[in-house]
Every structure is written in C-alpha cells, then in structure tokens.
Amino acid sequence: MKLLHLLSTLDPRAGGPTEGVRQSGINMTALGHLVEVACIDDPAAAWLSEFPLQVHALGPGKGFYGYTPRLIPWLATHAQSYDAVIVNGLWQYHSYATWKALRRLDVPYYVFPHGMLDPWFKHIYPLKHLKKCLYWPWAEYRVLRDATRVVFTTQEECRLARQSFRLYRAHEEVVAFGTSRPPVNAMALREAFYQAHPALRGKRLLLFLGRIHPKKGCDLLLKAFAAVHRRDASTHVLMAGPDTSGWLPALKTLANGLGVAEHVTWTGMLQGDAKWGAFHASDAFVLPSHQENFGIAVAEALACGLPALISDKVNIWREVAADGAGFVAPDTMEGTLDSLTRWLQLDPLAAAAMREQASQCFERHFTVDAMSADLLRVVQQGRLDHAARQRSLAMG
Secondary structure (H helix, E strand, C coil): CEEEEEECCCCHHHCHHHHHHHHHHHHHHHCCCEEEEEECCCCCCHHHHHCCCEEEECCCCECCCCECCCHHHHHHHHHHHCCEEEEECCCCHHHHHHHHHHCCCCCCEEEECCCCCCCHHHHHCHHHHHHHHHHHHHCHHHHHHCCCEEEECCHHHHHHHCCCCCCCCCCEEECCCCECCCCCCHHHHHHHHHHHCHHHCCCEEEEEECCECHHHCHHHHHHHHHHHHCCCCCEEEEEECCECCCCHHHHHHHHHHHCCHHHEEEEECCCHHHHHHHHHHCCEEEECCCCECCCHHHHHHHHCCCCEEEECCECCHHHHHHCCCEEEECCCHHHHHHHHHHHHCCCHHHHHHHHHHHHHHHHHHCEHHHHHHHHHHHHHHHHHHHHHHHHHHHCC
16 A cells, blocks of 8 residues: 655654654555655755655745645645545644645545644634634635544544534544554663763653643643652653743743752753663653643653653543553642652552553553554545545446
8 A cells, every 4th residue: 555644844843743654654664555755844854864754845834834835736746646645733734735636636635633623722822723713614624524534543532623613524533543662672772871861870760751842731740840859859850852832941940949950851852762761761751741632752651661640631541541551640730749649659569560551551552553553444444435435426
C-alpha cells in the first residue's frame, strides 16, 4: 500500500503528530508499504534531512496558517498515485488544501485531528475560538464531513471532539496509537546521560519531557514538587523540552521563589540517545497537563518502565489507571501533589511492581505495531466504503 501523510511541519519541536508519523512510517515501511510525507516546511529546513521517510516540502508556508500556493496543484497532480492520503492536524492550510484538491478526485483521505477539537481550547482561548467559529463552516467542517474517516486515537478524544462546535459531522473511527520500543541498551544510555549531567547521579528524578507550554501544567509540577521536596531531599525535577511559548523565564522565576531552583534541571529538548538516557535515569514521569490528546512521551515513559503520574486530562489516563501503571489526579496543584505524595509513599516492592505494570501497560496498549495494524485496517475498510460510494454515485 502507498500512503501519503500531510503535516504542517516536520520540526521535531512540534511534538506528537510529527513523531507519530515518523514512528508509524518507519514501521509500515518495514512491513513492505511505501510511506511518503508532504509538508509546508521550507525545503531548506534543517530538520528535513534527518527525517527517515521521503519528504515533499512544499513551503515555506506564510504565517501560522501556513498558506503555500504549491500545495493544491501538487496534490491535484500526485494524489492519485497514492492509495490514501492522511491529514495530520487541523486549523492550518494543509487540511483545507487537501479537501479542496481531493473533493473531486477519486482518492480517499483520512484526518487525524490529534486533539485539536478538544473543547479545552475554547474555554481557555475564547477569542481564538470565536475566529475558529467563523472559519469552521466553510473550511474544517467540510474537511471532516467529506473525509473517508476522521480518526481519533482515544475514545476520550472522540467524545470531546463533538463538544467544540454545534455544526459537526464526521465518519468517526478510533484506532490504536503508540510508539516504538526503546533501545535495548538501557544501562549504557543511562550512564551516558549521567556523564552528560553528573550532578544528577544518585537523585530520584521526576521527569517532565515535552514542550514548555502553559497547557502542560509545568507550573503545577513545580509547586507540587516544592511541597514534596521537603519530605525527600533526594528528589529532583528534570524538565526536558523546548520552550515554544516563551514561558521558561517565568517558570525559572517561580522555581526560585519556591526555593527549589537548585533542585530543578532544565535541559532543553532531548532527542535520540539523550532522550532515552533521561528516561532510563529517571524514577517517574510527570505530566499534569490541562489538555493532552495522547502523549507520545507518556507511552515512551511506560515503555521504559516509568510510572506515569498524569492528570485526568491526558486522554490515555484510563488505561494507565486501569493497569496500575501510575497515578491519575485532577490537573490542579493539589491533584499533582497527591500523585507525587502517593508515589513517594510506595515501599520498594510496590514501586518495583508499578514499574513492571508500566511496561505491561505499554505492551498492551501503545506499541507502534498495534498502531500500524489498526491504521491499515481503517484505510483498507475506508477504501472499500469509498469505492462503494463512488459506484452508488455513478449509478445515480
């Protein structure tokens, strides 16, 4: 099967959608399928040369919306050479351009909203939501309405997506989502991480790995940590991720005011072996996010046997809670403090059991193999349905 993924960008700082396409593309290629990617990045963007799939960079896109005049003509010319086109993300030009180019072509397309229909955004950013309401009827509504499938990665995401706009119509499907298993050389990766960060050796590391952004609840983690650090002086927070919102100076000021600045390490974005080394050097993964569609980093942490201390706004919280793979609490300082406190109170046997349960949770729900198999199932069924509709239209 030949698939085309569309994204706004392949910049690794963009987070989950880019990583998900990379992981599933590698896995499907190994299974004998052909996977290519089109994006609206500048062809000269540095990160494109490191992406492991064939890339068609059709930018640079203009502004946040990413308008580029090259995309629709390129799709009109090339889309029919693919078995399916998969749109990743909404609210940028690549989704509308796909609908515009493919609505009259016999090419099925699928849409992954990746949490971008979550009603959290309309409550936190009401002015932005008002703009989206004006844009919705003539653009994204049509994108979803005419898609062969609108694909969600959790039942929670699917349920929440119906609450953002009154006008909503989609052929919904929920699929497995996941990531690759970590490298097997855990001890070597851990040691390399300690050599790069010698001051962290011997600490009980609480790892946050993700974008430094207000929706991630980084401030909640710092406030809760300030309370528990008094109980266990060996605890230390490792904040790993790019500052995509300019929030980092304010967070460092907060840590200083809380008296824990010396017990928080900021590494910036970690990739490759450095990322896996951080996972293997840590004792628990913390994500008190206010909105999280899936959380690739949560799955990666579970794969490394890290208990996940997450909020109930991370859409895979039910799987984590059901499998005893961590602790789940509200996205408040009190909720985050409760999770940290419960984790610190575990005796060694219970802590070891939770690490094992974390690994089992990953294998049960979040492997890239399951993701690829489920996506292929949806694409194949969608192609059959699309063909049936085309025959019905042809017969009048």
